[in-house]
Every structure is written in C-alpha cells, then in structure tokens.
Amino acid sequence: MADHSMDTFQFVVVGGGIAGVTCVEQLSSDFPSARVALITAASHIKAVTNFKQVFQTLEKFDVEERPSSALQEKFPNVTVIQSAVGGLCADTHTLQTEDGRSVGYDKLCICSGARPKLLTQNQPYVLGVRDTDSVQELQKRLSSAKRIVVVGNGGIALELVFEVGGCEVVWVVKDKAIGNTFFDAGAAHFLIPSLEAQRPARDAVCKRARYTTEEAPDGDLHTFTASGSLRRQGSGPTDTGSALGPDWHEGFLLRGAEQTSQGVRVEYECGVKEIFTSSDHLRPPPESDYGSWPVYVQLTNGKTVGCDFIVSATGVVPNTDAFLPGNDFALAVDGGLRVDEHMMTSEPDVYAAGDVCTAGWEPSPLWQQMRLWTQARQMGWYAGRCMAACVLTQPIELDFCFELFSHITKFFNYKVVILGKFNAQGLGADHELLVRCTKGHEYVKVVLREGKMVGAVLIGETDLEETFENLILNQMDLTPYKDELLNPNIDIEDYFD
Ligand code: FAD
Structure with a gap:
C-alpha cells in the first residue's frame, strides 16, 4: 500500500546487487545504530560469501541470492524498502519510490547497476543476459532452438558460446580474435580448440549453492528463483534485477533442441546490419544458409544467417535514468555517473558504486575500471568507508585495491x-x-x-x-x-x- 509520508535515514543505498549490499554492510558495521535504508527493485539481494583475499589484490568469493529480510536480520538498523526508485531531488535530499513513498537521506549511494546494451529494442527475437530471469528465458527459448546467433565479444559471450550445447551457435565478433575484451589473438588461438572439442556434459543443478531454488508454483520441477526483478518480457532495458556474476551459468542447463553439440561458427570482424523476419518487407538477397528460420541476421560481411533467436551480449548501459531528471550529475562518455576518488558524484552527498558509476579519478597506471563483480564489491565497500569518513570528518585515501587491476575467472x-x-x-x-x-x-x-x-x-x-x-x-x-x-x-x- 502506498505510504505518502516522508521517512528520513542517515544513509540510503539504492540497489540490492553486490555493490549496494556491500555498501550497506560496511555502513552498518561502522555505524551500528545509524538508520540505514536499502531501496531495491528486486525482492532478493546479492550477498558475498566465502570471501578470500587470495594475494595482495587478487580476491575470490561466491555470491548468493538471499531474501532481503536476511539483511535486516543481520543488521537490525537496516530497513529494506522493496520498490524501484522513480526519482531523485538532490537539492532536497529526497527520493521518490515507484510505490509512492518519499525517502529522505543525509547521504545517498546509488548502486543501481547496468542493463544489457541490446542491439535493438522491442525485437522479440533479441535477448540480453543480465539476471536470473533473463537466463531462465534464454534456457526456455534454447530448448526448442536449432541455431542461435550470439553477438558480442566480452565475457558473457565467451561463457555463453562455450556453455550452450545441442544447437548450432553462430558467434558474431567485431574483432579479429575471440574474447578481445580479455585476450589478445595469441590467447584466443589457445582457446579456440576448446570450442571445437566435445564439451563435457553439465549437471543441471548448481554444484555450489549460489542461487536459491524453490518449488515451482505448479509443484512441478525445481526452478531457480527469480532475482525478484520487476519482470517483463525478455531482458529488456527496463528490467531491474541484479546482474548475475561468477559461474552464473552453472545453475542452468543451456541446451538446444538437438541431441549432440552442433559446434560454434565464428564470424570475425563483423557486426549486425539488419535483423528481420520473413514477414518483414525488407529482405536482402538470399545466401547459402538462408533456409526457413524465425529470424534472420544480415551481417556487415554480407552474409545472412537464419536462426531461432539472437543473444545480444554487446556490453551494458549504466542504470541512471531514474536519477537524472531535475539533477545535475556529471556523466562519463559511457553513460556512467562520474565519481571522484571518494566515490562522490557531482551532486552533494550523493555517492555511486558498481556498474552504474564510472571512475573519474586519475587511475593508477596499472588499474582500469571493468564492470565486474570484484570491482562492484570493492567500490561498494570503499563507498561505504568514504561516506563514513565524511560523517566522521576523517581523511581517507584511495584504497589499495585500486592500485592494480586483478581478476580471476574461468573461461572454457x-x-x-x-x-x-x-x-x-x-x-x-x-x-x-x-x-x-x-x-x-x-x-x-x-x-x-x-x-x-x-x-x-x-x-x-x-x-x-x-x-x-x-x-x-x-x-x-x-x-x-x-x-x-x-x-x-x-x-x-x-x-x-
Ligand atoms: P547489479 O548487480 O546489477 O545490481 C543492481 C541493483 O539495483 C539490483 O538489485 C536492481 O534491482 C537495483 N535497481 C536498479 N535500478 C533500480 C531503481 N531504479 N530503483 C531501485 N533499485 C534499482 N562479473 C565478474 O566479475 N565475473 C563474471 O564471471 C561475471 N559474469 C557475468 C555474467 C552475466 C550474465 C552478467 C550479466 C554479468 C556478469 N558479471 C561478471 C558482471 C557482474 O555481474 C556485475 O559487474 C556486478 O554484478 C555489478 O554489481 P552492481 O551491484 O553494480 O549491480
């Protein structure tokens, strides 16, 4: 029920992903009796577990989805408000939620993440991968698919082409080699045989409990709980679930309609020119594999590929829309909220962390921002420390974790x-x-x-x-x-x- 009264907190954090939750945890441990609110669109929050500082900057951890009540139980000073933020008035230090509340803050940290940068909007044959819901949608669509097209050359595309079995994958990469975000051509050359080899069969169930499971409403199979996002069709730009993270595919069997693995065909140095269905009037000249498919992708190399659907894994766009109108945020060229070395945006008392922000400080010569799980945790934690230092009028220096870029992951x-x-x-x-x-x-x-x-x-x-x-x-x-x-x-x- 809508509550139109104004509730004010010392600290408000928006977003229940890894950045927001880590920020709340840090603030709560520094100020156990301060009133802290976490406003998040999703019913589940992301929690870091089994954190291990491997070496000086290298770190490893697992991630679990938990009901937001778990955070309130652990930190009694925290109030979780489950609603999307619809607006911000930075001048009056007030947020409006979509369910009609006004929430005041002394200090705010925006951790609203990012969403997939889709090749095209409102095209039912184009899917993005971001949260549990979108992977479930992908899984469902895959089960009857014989060929899919994956567009993109970052981490998600890399993992996806390796994990998908039982259907042919046409992988469209803009570069001369696969995995350009992480690798050079030499490393790509090393990895290519793994794509050609018969991939091991995977268990349908996650080996480590990263995502909670729950009985499907029809009492049928166990399904993975949605990350509580305000679910809409596909993984469109308005979805507000938390991003998945390390080993996101382990809980999902990504199998197409065929019994055997159908291989991956890589189309190098090209992009998507046009997407159309057979009912569209615009039809390029037929090519060799122009058979009958639900959707066709015309590539910039002149080929046309028919497929069951397209996965758009071409990067992300920071979720800033709700916070910009009426305010004066400095934005980076990638659309992120620009933050200084104290994670502060250009608006007073407003901090930002994780995928939604862009580091605006002069970085160490050995560090660069990449929208990764590790950096979301580090930024959320450091933003919490900076907010605390500001309240306590203590000096704080850029943390050592921003000295050297380091990332551990698994590919192929x-x-x-x-x-x-x-x-x-x-x-x-x-x-x-x-x-x-x-x-x-x-x-x-x-x-x-x-x-x-x-x-x-x-x-x-x-x-x-x-x-x-x-x-x-x-x-x-x-x-x-x-x-x-x-x-x-x-x-x-x-x-x-
Ligand atoms: P998110 O996790 O996206 O959380 C944002 C939160 O904000 C959500 O809770 C959302 O509900 C909430 N929100 C959004 N808008 C609003 C609003 N208006 N009002 C209220 N709440 C709002 N990184 C790695 O390091 N390793 C990997 O292997 C890896 N694999 C990945 C695989 C996939 C498929 C994806 C999508 C990402 C992957 N990443 C990986 C990236 C990593 O998941 C993200 O960098 C990280 O999760 C970002 O965390 P965040 O807290 O900033 O944002």
Whole structure:
C-alpha cells in the first residue's frame, strides 16, 4: 500500500546487487545504530560469501541470492524498502519510490547497476543476459532452438558460446580474435580448440549453492528463483534485477533442441546490419544458409544467417535514468555517473558504486575500471568507508585495491587470471610481450614496459599469479631476467624469493 509520508535515514543505498549490499554492510558495521535504508527493485539481494583475499589484490568469493529480510536480520538498523526508485531531488535530499513513498537521506549511494546494451529494442527475437530471469528465458527459448546467433565479444559471450550445447551457435565478433575484451589473438588461438572439442556434459543443478531454488508454483520441477526483478518480457532495458556474476551459468542447463553439440561458427570482424523476419518487407538477397528460420541476421560481411533467436551480449548501459531528471550529475562518455576518488558524484552527498558509476579519478597506471563483480564489491565497500569518513570528518585515501587491476575467472574450463595492463591497454608501441604456450595446458603472457612488468594473462593452472602480482606491484626492473622469466624449467617463485 502506498505510504505518502516522508521517512528520513542517515544513509540510503539504492540497489540490492553486490555493490549496494556491500555498501550497506560496511555502513552498518561502522555505524551500528545509524538508520540505514536499502531501496531495491528486486525482492532478493546479492550477498558475498566465502570471501578470500587470495594475494595482495587478487580476491575470490561466491555470491548468493538471499531474501532481503536476511539483511535486516543481520543488521537490525537496516530497513529494506522493496520498490524501484522513480526519482531523485538532490537539492532536497529526497527520493521518490515507484510505490509512492518519499525517502529522505543525509547521504545517498546509488548502486543501481547496468542493463544489457541490446542491439535493438522491442525485437522479440533479441535477448540480453543480465539476471536470473533473463537466463531462465534464454534456457526456455534454447530448448526448442536449432541455431542461435550470439553477438558480442566480452565475457558473457565467451561463457555463453562455450556453455550452450545441442544447437548450432553462430558467434558474431567485431574483432579479429575471440574474447578481445580479455585476450589478445595469441590467447584466443589457445582457446579456440576448446570450442571445437566435445564439451563435457553439465549437471543441471548448481554444484555450489549460489542461487536459491524453490518449488515451482505448479509443484512441478525445481526452478531457480527469480532475482525478484520487476519482470517483463525478455531482458529488456527496463528490467531491474541484479546482474548475475561468477559461474552464473552453472545453475542452468543451456541446451538446444538437438541431441549432440552442433559446434560454434565464428564470424570475425563483423557486426549486425539488419535483423528481420520473413514477414518483414525488407529482405536482402538470399545466401547459402538462408533456409526457413524465425529470424534472420544480415551481417556487415554480407552474409545472412537464419536462426531461432539472437543473444545480444554487446556490453551494458549504466542504470541512471531514474536519477537524472531535475539533477545535475556529471556523466562519463559511457553513460556512467562520474565519481571522484571518494566515490562522490557531482551532486552533494550523493555517492555511486558498481556498474552504474564510472571512475573519474586519475587511475593508477596499472588499474582500469571493468564492470565486474570484484570491482562492484570493492567500490561498494570503499563507498561505504568514504561516506563514513565524511560523517566522521576523517581523511581517507584511495584504497589499495585500486592500485592494480586483478581478476580471476574461468573461461572454457580454464582458470584465467588477468593482471594490470593485461592487453597492453594504453601503452601504444611502448611495450614488449613475452609468451609461453603449451597447447591444451597453459598460456602465459607478460607485458613489459621499460623492462618492468605491467600486465599478465595466465590461462590454466600456471601457479604464477602470486609472483607476477608481486613483480607488477614492486615494479622491479626485469631486464636481466627476461630470458628466464617464462622458462618452464625455472621455479620462478624461488627465483624472486
Ligand atoms: P547489479 O548487480 O546489477 O545490481 C543492481 C541493483 O539495483 C539490483 O538489485 C536492481 O534491482 C537495483 N535497481 C536498479 N535500478 C533500480 C531503481 N531504479 N530503483 C531501485 N533499485 C534499482 N562479473 C565478474 O566479475 N565475473 C563474471 O564471471 C561475471 N559474469 C557475468 C555474467 C552475466 C550474465 C552478467 C550479466 C554479468 C556478469 N558479471 C561478471 C558482471 C557482474 O555481474 C556485475 O559487474 C556486478 O554484478 C555489478 O554489481 P552492481 O551491484 O553494480 O549491480
């Protein structure tokens, strides 16, 4: 029921994803008796579990979806308001929720995440992947699909093409190599055989309890609970569920209509020119695989591919719409709320963290923002600390976690660790690469600048991450050791001990 009275809190955080929840937890532990509100559109929140600081900057954790009541039980000073925020008046420090409440704040942190940047809006054959709902929709549509087109070359596309079985996948990438967001052509070359190999059959049930399960309303099979988003058809731009995270596909069997794996065909260096159905009047000239399909994709390389549906995995757009009208936020070119080194936006007392924000400070030469789970946690935690420091009028310096970019993940069943300027980002010609590759086993790449290690890609069980993290952080001159650095017969850990 709508409540039109105004309720005011010392701290208000918007968004129950990993950034928002971590921010609330941090504020609650600093101020156990302060009134803190979490306003979130979803009924479930994301919680970090099994957090492990692997080395100095590398961290690992699992993520669980929990009912929002779990947060209130853990922190009695927290009030969770389940509603989408419809508007913000930064001048009066007031938020309006879509269910009619006015919520006042002393300090606000916006953690509303991002949504898939879809190839085209309102096209029923184009799906995005963001939250549990959208993966369920994908799973449902896949079950009767014989061919799908995946467009995009980032982490989600990489995981998807590997996980989908029982249907042909045409993978459209704009680059010369797959996985360009994380890898260079050498690493892509190392990974390609995994796409061609028979992929292992997967369990239908998540091995680790990351997402809660619940009985379907019809008492039928167990289904994964929706992340509580205000569900609409597909994963359109107005969906407000939390983003999935590491191992998001483990709980979902992504199988097409065919019994056997149908392989992945990669269309390099091209994009989508047109999407049309057979009933559309616009029809390009027929091509070889122009058979009868629900939808067709005309590519910029001139080919036309028929398929059952298209997965658009071409990046994300920060969820800022509800907060902009009537306010004066500085936005970054990617549409994110620009934040300074204290996670503050350009509006007084308004902070932002996670996918919705863009780091506007002068970054360390070894760090860059990527909209990843790890950074959402780090930013939410650091924003909470900055809000607390401001209230206590204490100085605070940019946290050490923003010193070096580091990320652990899994692609094509290989452990992947990426560090610093792993793709020589921004280095121009001013760098040198060292590579060691054992087919089917490991791929190691080191980026050196002026003899110092500034980035690395480690694929497989290389056991090099700790040593390389140290070498990048301490910026030791490696010129005398260059020839030995990737020598597999040398125990590099001992070498630099
Ligand atoms: P979100 O998790 O998106 O949370 C946003 C929250 O804000 C939600 O609770 C939403 O309900 C709420 N909200 C939005 N708008 C409003 C509003 N107007 N009012 C109230 N509440 C609102 N990262 C990795 O590091 N590793 C991976 O392997 C990985 N895989 C991924 C796979 C997929 C399919 C996707 C989609 C993302 C993946 N990511 C991965 C990225 C990672 O999930 C995100 O970077 C991270 O979850 C962002 O967290 P967040 O808290 O900023 O936003």
